[in-house]
Amino acid sequence: MTALETSLAFHRAWMAGDIDTALQHVAPDVVCDAPAGRITGIAEFRAFIEPFSRLLTGSHLHGAFGDDTTSVLFYDTATRPVPHAPGAEHHTVTDGRITHVRIVFDRVPFEAARAAAR
Template identity: 50%
Template sequence: MISSALQIALAHHRAWTAKDLDLAMSFLADDMVCEAPAGRIEGVEAYRAFLAPFAEGMLIRAEMIAAFGDETTALIMYDTETIAAASAPAAECVTVRGGLIVHNRFVFDRTPFDAFARRAQ
């Protein structure tokens, strides 16, 4: 049986990797917080602004590596193929309350994306 936090984390992941950001945002609390390499992102609208360029503009595909969770916490690790990098692994550890993601600790290597941005300039 898949835990409730893991179900929500996986549904959120499936939505944004399918480029359905409206659906993806429906799994987030309005006041959610994301700790990412770019810094602290507060609120669902700020998170959408952070995620949209990647999900809609760079992402080619995503492959789930592992996913674990309990009733309040889920950890997913996946690899993405993007315009900037053939392999860009990432992990998200999310906290769920009231059926919504309230906190996301999002870890990934920014190096290929920074290099891509420099080349684009």
């Protein structure tokens, strides 16, 4: 698989809520840099992505680009608390597994939804 194919397989499974399949495309020692900080290892990464997958009601992939070792995905998600949440990910892929993830998304709508729920 190319880096882009690996990332797309991960993304499709994650957005469908199939975390076990998604993590088959992730290295055990993955490093993820997200707005909340650095996450290391597959157990911490699972704990980070799994709760979000349970909130998802839909997603739309706007674009995906890659080369031999990296890929970039740009997408929108719809969740129960926030109907429109754009995000982007940059993946580094080594030997068919994602080894580094950098996630960019706007946390403000999620913080506003949490504050409104109080």
